[in-house]
Amino acid sequence: MKKTLSAVIAALGVALSVFAQGDPQPTCHMCPASFVGNDEIQAYVKKAVAEKLTDQQIRDVEIGKSHVGIGVVHRGKLEAPAPASVNPTWVSLADNITRLNLAVDQILPLHGRVVSLGDLNKLIGR
Numbered sequence: 198m199k200k201t202l203s204a205v206i207a208a209l210g211v212a213l214s215v216f217a218q219g220d221p222q223p224t225c226h227m228c229p230a231s232f233v234g235n236d237e238i239q240a241y242v243k244k245a246v247a248e249k250l251t252d253q254q255i256r257d258v259e260i261g262k263s264h265v266g267i268g269v270v271h272r273g274k275l276e277a278p279a280p281a282s283v284n285p286t287w288v289s290l291a292d293n294i295t296r297l298n299l300a301v302d303q304i305l306p307l308h309g310r311v312v313s314l315g316d317l318n319k320l321i322g323r
Contacts, residue, residue, distance in 0.1 A: 245269060249273075
């Protein structure tokens, strides 16, 4: 009974909030608008590629005290992959093994595959 009563009260609350909103109206009538078509966007993309630009502003629309910027960002294919960063935990492990003069044949991590000490040193660039 309590669940049914709670469901009815919740449904009434939702219905009343929807009806209380009424018909939403725009905040201003006949406000100016900016339309940016696909042809114009594609022209900016072509310009960005031709001039090797990474970003190109299309419009800056003033809306009261704020501005809305519309632009195109073009990121081309990288010529070389970004250098991989070395996990600092691996470096610390190798340093500690060396510092403590431990005889380590293989490293068995909690996650991942078993590696030899030589493989660890290759991974960290030693």
